[in-house]
Amino acid sequence: MNGMGAAIALGKRELIRQVRQPSRIVASIVTPLLVWVFFVGGFSSAVGQNNTDQNLTAYMIPGVASLTVMFASIFASISLIQDRHDGVLRAALISPAPRWSIVVGKVGAGALVAMLQGLVVLAALPFLGVEMSVLGAIGACVGLGLISIALIGLGLGLAWIVDSSQGFHGIMNAVLMPMWLTSGAVFPINDAAGWLKIIAMANPLSWAHSAIRGSLGMPGIEGVPVGLDWLISAMFAGGCIVLATAVMGQASKRR
Amino acid sequence: MKIIEVDQLRVVYSNKDGDRVALDGVSLGVGGESIALLGPNGAGKSTLMGALAGTLTADDGTIRRNYENGLGVVFQTPALDELLTVRENLALAGALHGMTKNAIGSAINSITASLELTDRLDQQVRHLSGGLKRRADLARALLPNPGLLLLDEPTSGLDVEARASLWSSLDSIRNGSEMAVIYATHMTEEAAKADRVVLLADGKIVIDGAPAELIEGLGSSVLRIRLPDETQAEAIKAWSKEIGCPSVSRGNEVLISHAKPEHAGKCPGEPELITLAAPTLEDVYLWHARSSFSGGEL
Numbered sequence: 354m355n356g357m358g359a360a361i362a363l364g365k366r367e368l369i370r371q372v373r374q375p376s377r378i379v380a381s382i383v384t385p386l387l388v389w390v391f392f393v394g395g396f397s398s399a400v401g402q403n404n405t406d407q408n409l410t411a412y413m414i415p416g417v418a419s420l421t422v423m424f425a426s427i428f429a430s431i432s433l434i435q436d437r438h439d440g441v442l443r444a445a446l447i448s449p450a451p452r453w454s455i456v457v458g459k460v461g462a463g464a465l466v467a468m469l470q471g472l473v474v475l476a477a478l479p480f481l482g483v484e485m486s487v488l489g490a491i492g493a494c495v496g497l498g499l500i501s502i503a504l505i506g507l508g509l510g511l512a513w514i515v516d517s518s519q520g521f522h523g524i525m526n527a528v529l530m531p532m533w534l535t536s537g538a539v540f541p542i543n544d545a546a547g548w549l550k551i552i553a554m555a556n557p558l559s560w561a562h563s564a565i566r567g568s569l570g571m572p573g574i575e576g577v578p579v580g581l582d583w584l585i586s587a588m589f590a591g592g593c594i595v596l597a598t599a600v601m602g603q604a605s606k607r608r
Numbered sequence: 609m610k611i612i613e614v615d616q617l618r619v620v621y622s623n624k625d626g627d628r629v630a631l632d633g634v635s636l637g638v639g640g641e642s643i644a645l646l647g648p649n650g651a652g653k654s655t656l657m658g659a660l661a662g663t664l665t666a667d668d669g670t671i672r673r674n675y676e677n678g679l680g681v682v683f684q685t686p687a688l689d690e691l692l693t694v695r696e697n698l699a700l701a702g703a704l705h706g707m708t709k710n711a712i713g714s715a716i717n718s719i720t721a722s723l724e725l726t727d728r729l730d731q732q733v734r735h736l737s738g739g740l741k742r743r744a745d746l747a748r749a750l751l752p753n754p755g756l757l758l759l760d761e762p763t764s765g766l767d768v769e770a771r772a773s774l775w776s777s778l779d780s781i782r783n784g785s786e787m788a789v790i791y792a793t794h795m796t797e798e799a800a801k802a803d804r805v806v807l808l809a810d811g812k813i814v815i816d817g818a819p820a821e822l823i824e825g826l827g828s829s830v831l832r833i834r835l836p837d838e839t840q841a842e843a844i845k846a847w848s849k850e851i852g853c854p855s856v857s858r859g860n861e862v863l864i865s866h867a868k869p870e871h872a873g874k875c876p877g878e879p880e881l882i883t884l885a886a887p888t889l890e891d892v893y894l895w896h897a898r899s900s901f902s903g904g905e906l
């Protein structure tokens with residue numbers, strides 16, 4: 354059967370769920386807004402008072418946007434655990450819909466919500482002296498989307514294996530926080546110490562940050578062919594989708 | 609032709625405490641009929657349902673599926689999204705089965721009319737009563753007009769009225785349909801509605817037959833004897849042998865099949881309670897479950 358219809362229906366369901374839970378709407382708007390207020394109104398003034406370059410604040414904004422996307426992605430993927438045991442996913446799993454359609458539906462809707470939250474944070478850039486063109490904004494949007502797709506895909510695969518919300522949170526934090534910290538989110542990779550630079554270059558999130566910064570006219574990873582950051586980011590997202598589909602393709606036997 | 613054929617199915621759960629055999633060489637052929645899977649907790653009913661639904665991998669054996677339009681499954685708790693309306697849930701189920709928009713629309717109209725859910729279509733599931741949720745879940749499972757419908761204890765947690773309503777809905781849907789139905793239940797009165805009853809114990813099929821035939825197998829009357837303590841059970845069983853009637857016991861209760869009215873007054877020992885009645889499916893269940901577990905005789 355054509356799985357796209359199933360993927361769209363599952364994605365629509367995720368979005369309806371988002372809209373019908375006021376607490377989720379408030380959380381998804383307030384979190385990035387708080388980050389926004391902190392950086393534009395507080396952090397940038399503090400940096401300015403210390404006579405340092407205000408562009409440090411602007412530099413950090415894409416990284417903070419990706420952090421917002423990361424939390425939204427964890428939230429989107431953790432729902433799989435409950436959904437699989439008590440929810441509608443049980444019906445999806447016994448239906449003829451291909452497993453990839455379940456992954457695509459969940460990832461598509463989750464990535465859309467996460468990307469919009471990330472964009473709220475990015476909207477701080479013009480207030481920090483960074484001009485954002487329409488094309489640049491679209492590029493940043495795609496970059497955040499790729500991060501979200503990758504992280505939700507990774508999360509779905511993990512949620513399928515771990516099978517407990519507590520375990521899932523623990524592992525995701527243990528994997529994702531170091532990934533984010535070493536990705537150049539809060540420091541320029543080009544100026545980092547040698548060992549940290551090696552770790553950062555091996556971290557796919559670094560390349561996504563580089564792609565986003567590049568599209569916003571900020572410096573990305575230096576000395577690499579143009580477009581390599583986009584290619585690696587796209588491969589990371591695609592790879593995580595394939596991984597999630599493969600993991601979810603396994604029938605289970607737990608008792 | 610069989611709609612589904614199970615051959616020598618074996619499922620073993622492994623954990624740190626060791627292996628537990630949940631299904632041990634189960635074979636079952638199902639045509640266009642209804643089958644009740646009966647058995648105590650841990651007998652393997654849910655495992656067999658999981659294997660039939662394809663959500664669980666068997667360690668050995670085969671399952672051949674010959675049904676069209678896929679499979680409908682009603683789980684122990686409704687597989688509905690509480691935040692979606694009944695219509696949205698059903699549309700999602702249709703999309704998962706690859707149905708077109710038009711087909712989904714007409715299937716929703718006809719199934720919800722049969723299940724008396726038409727006026728609830730645009731209500732969110734979280735606002736429905738437990739009984740209505742089950743009916744909506746049944747509508748979800750029936751939407752693609754499946755060749756096989758599996759129901760895993762579909763009435764657990766429902767009150768008497770809601771249970772009766774669900775079974776009546778199911779009967780009206782099944783009437784004249786070729787659809788095979790397999791349902792797991794703890795309740796013998798629900799099992800009695802099926803064309804066939806399959807009793808599972810310790811992962812094995814203990815009995816398989818039409819309810820009337822199984823009841824007939826216990827003779828015209830069953831003597832149920834409750835004793836003050838279980839030490840007297842052996843004496844009662846020895847007496848039942850003497851009078852030529854098979855017996856089984858568990859704890860302080862002994863069941864004697866093929867009993868005659870005069871046996872009731874001749875029972876040795878000091879029974880607390882003696883009842884003589886025509887056998888029911890509950891007696892069949894107790895008889896075979898006790899035989900399997902206690903090593904009693906048939």
